[in-house]
Amino acid sequence: MTDREIDELLERGVGKLPPMGAIQTPPASEIRPVRRLAPTWALALGFFGVFVAVAFAGASVFGMYGVRALTMGQRIAVFSVLACMAGFAAVAAAREMRPAGGRRIAGWALAVTCCSMLLGFALLFHDYGMRRFAAQGMPCFGAGLLFAVPAAFCVTLLFRRGFVLNLIAAGLAAGLMAGLAGLGMLELHCPNLNAMHVMFWHVAVVVVSGLAGMLAGWIITWRRART
Amino acid sequence: MSSTSIVSPQMRFGASGFITIYKKSCVFFRWRPPWRRRNLYFSCRERHTRCARGAAKIAIIGTSIVSMPDPSAAGTAESLEQLMQAYQNGDGAAADALIDRISPQLYRFFMAQVFSRKYAHDLLQDTWLRVHQARHTYRPGEPALPWIYAIARHVRVDGFRKLRRIETRERGVETLPERAPDGSAPGPDLEALLGALPESQREVIAMLKISDMSLEEVARATSSSVGSVKQKAHRGYEKLRQLLTAGGYGR
Numbered sequence: 001m002t003d004r005e006i007d008e009l010l011e012r013g014v015g016k017l018p019p020m021g022a023i024q025t026p027p028a029s030e031i032r033p034v035r036r037l038a039p040t041w042a043l044a045l046g047f048f049g050v051f052v053a054v055a056f057a058g059a060s061v062f063g064m065y066g067v068r069a070l071t072m073g074q075r076i077a078v079f080s081v082l083a084c085m086a087g088f089a090a091v092a093a094a095r096e097m098r099p100a101g102g103r104r105i106a107g108w109a110l111a112v113t114c115c116s117m118l119l120g121f122a123l124l125f126h127d128y129g130m131r132r133f134a135a136q137g138m139p140c141f142g143a144g145l146l147f148a149v150p151a152a153f154c155v156t157l158l159f160r161r162g163f164v165l166n167l168i169a170a171g172l173a174a175g176l177m178a179g180l181a182g183l184g185m186l187e188l189h190c191p192n193l194n195a196m197h198v199m200f201w202h203v204a205v206v207v208v209s210g211l212a213g214m215l216a217g218w219i220i221t222w223r224r225a226r227t
Numbered sequence: 228m229s230s231t232s233i234v235s236p237q238m239r240f241g242a243s244g245f246i247t248i249y250k251k252s253c254v255f256f257r258w259r260p261p262w263r264r265r266n267l268y269f270s271c272r273e274r275h276t277r278c279a280r281g282a283a284k285i286a287i288i289g290t291s292i293v294s295m296p297d298p299s300a301a302g303t304a305e306s307l308e309q310l311m312q313a314y315q316n317g318d319g320a321a322a323d324a325l326i327d328r329i330s331p332q333l334y335r336f337f338m339a340q341v342f343s344r345k346y347a348h349d350l351l352q353d354t355w356l357r358v359h360q361a362r363h364t365y366r367p368g369e370p371a372l373p374w375i376y377a378i379a380r381h382v383r384v385d386g387f388r389k390l391r392r393i394e395t396r397e398r399g400v401e402t403l404p405e406r407a408p409d410g411s412a413p414g415p416d417l418e419a420l421l422g423a424l425p426e427s428q429r430e431v432i433a434m435l436k437i438s439d440m441s442l443e444e445v446a447r448a449t450s451s452s453v454g455s456v457k458q459k460a461h462r463g464y465e466k467l468r469q470l471l472t473a474g475g476y477g478r
Binding site: 001003006007009010011021023024025026028030031032033034035036037039095097098099100101102103104162163165166221224225226 | 314315316317318319322323326330339348351352355357359360361362363364365366367369373374375376377378381385388389432436437446447448450451452464467468471472
């Protein structure tokens with residue numbers, strides 16, 4: 001069969017439709033002028049601003065020992081990769097705020113960015129020892145998550161301005177944003193340059209925050225389906 | 228003077244042999260690498276559709292130049308984007324006009340999806356409710372139809388989840404009468420055909436062929452790329468062709 005024959009079948013198959021009932025329109029009192037949502041680039045900038053603000057606020061509370069321990073080359077490498085990832089997450093979050101807001105960022109692109117971040121840490125930091133791995137790692141992990149919470153709160157406030165259709169994707173983007181803010185704070189504050197420590201405990205903040213955001217989105221979707 | 232080459236005759240023979248084996252294998256296994264695949268149908272159809280639309284526009288412009296405008300005419304038809312902007316500015320008449328214009332198209336979209344036939348009217352009403360709630364997110368200058376269809380898609384998915392949950396818990400009290408045949412010529416069961424497709428392919432085919440949207444509009448509505456839409460539609464058509472041929476409707 002040719003594609004045109006399939007087209008004709010499809011058009012014939014829908015066929016005569018039963019009459020469409022009257023659609024209730026909103027009452028005139030409810031149709032008021034609205035303030036339009038900001039463009040996507042402005043929203044993305046807002047999310048990026050939350051990332052920068054929370055990272056610097058947290059590091060200023062705990063102290064910027066991490067920046068002092070890094071060489072200039074390491075600072076440029078680490079913070080440029082962090083900024084790229086935060087940019088990705090900010091654009092993804094901004095696109096989720098409106099229907100047909102733009103192409104979703106492909107999963108493979110996110111995976112490649114995460115792997116490049118891990119690779120970057122592996123190449124920059126050369127101490128692969130596992131001395132006191134958990135004892136030193138758990139406080140870092142906790143501090144990163146602690147600062148991911150206010151970042152998630154700010155990001156959620158921004159999301160409420162838009163109209164999110166896919167709550168799971170939006171939750172993932174919000175979780176990543178919050179996790180990256182926590183990671184940024186850790187990179188500014190934590191003077192431990194052990195490669196395994198950074199690659200596992202610091203990056204785990206981003207992973208756990210992203211998963212938590214996705215779970216929150218799924219729970220809200222599930223509860224809406226029940227009501 | 229003899230020229231020397233770094234590629235020995237043996238290497239050249241080996242390379243050409245490899246290429247020959249590769250080409251023969253592709254033909255045998257009916258496989259083409261992605262960069263050699265061209266969805267000629269869609270690119271041709273898209274070109275024909277654009278040519279037809281362009282010709283229609285020229286015809287309309289030509290007619291309007293030749294004929295005198297009717298002074299008693301109510302006004303020129305506004306585009307969807309203009310209606311949407313007026314709706315955002317609080318114009319109730321624009322909202323009514325938008326609903327009147329788009330509702331039949333959305334109704335066909337819901338009716339074409341296997342699950343949503345029974346609940347097409349409820350889904351349509353729910354869609355307009357969400358359009359009203361989300362109207363502040365529409366960006367003037369961007370196409371309005373993909374924006375509305377993005378909302379409609381999610382209304383359909385959310386409705387499917389909710390109603391599947393309800394239906395699995397309900398028991399029928401009485402047997403409903405079977406739907407009477409409409410007397411038309413027997414043809415393939417469209418519900419069964421479309422139901423056999425994955426949801427993403429079914430949705431894309433419904434938007435392209437039943438709602439008559441363009442590839443760019445469908446890509447915007449589904450937050451994906453034009454290439455991805457073409458691929459889904461191509462795969463959907465291949466599956467439909469297989470099913471129709473197996474059912475005895477093909478050649």
